[in-house]
Amino acid sequence: MKILVVDDSKAMRMIVRRALRSAGFGQECVLEATNGVEAFHMVESEKPDLLLCDWNMPEATGLELLEKLKASGIDVDFGFVTSEATEEMRARASAAGALFLIAKPFTPEHFQEVLGKYTPR
């Protein structure tokens, strides 16, 4: 399985990778993108199975990326990993087709619980 981690913070991409390893997803192929535009191109070329995406990023936000993917007919499992997690944001994420929203800070257990529902293990 391929997982694409999209976050403009190199530190946070590293933390997400670490959490994935600790949550038992260490065998998966993990790719990285630094913003929504780069992520869109990587989805087209690398065809990941799951995106873990920040909300606020330069170039294109996570929500804009998700909307663009849907508008392009690209069906990929998509979840947000973000520091802001208001009810309004959760509703917008869900309406746009996101499967889940994980709030920072997160734990490997949280990743295990949420991602386990959507990923073949």
Next chain:
Amino acid sequence: MSTTLTLPAAGQVARLLTGIVGRTVTAASRPRPGVQKAGVKFYGVFRESVTGAVSVCVCDLALCASASGAMLLFPLPAVKEAVRTGRIEDGMLDAVREIFNICARLFNDRGHYVFENLHASPETLAGDAAAVVREPSQQVEIDVTIPEYGGGAMRILIGEAQ
């Protein structure tokens, strides 16, 4: 209309930082604010998305270096070197920015505060943020301890809602 925020409690800060750095952080409020030591500090500015109210979180270099070092699992000597020289390398600074970003949650019991930007000097703060630093309506100083990495001081400054 003017509303006031509840100051974040030390326990709330400890829980949030524990989640960020992945080890059990402890924190204690100082009885009297205004005694944070001189030296390099980082200023995180937070703005409420509806009212525009500003709050500022000031962390000393020791806290920024130890928290980012713990978050990134940096070797302790690298953290000590950053504190000694007063300079944080780019990778740690990226982590510091992310820590401040997550710390927006400290203010969200009374609104939707968003991390706006990070400053390494009060001189570069915008007018309203600088005013909060000069004359906060409420403030608390918290000593933070991060196992193995040390810790430092955090000062939370609340401005009046607009």
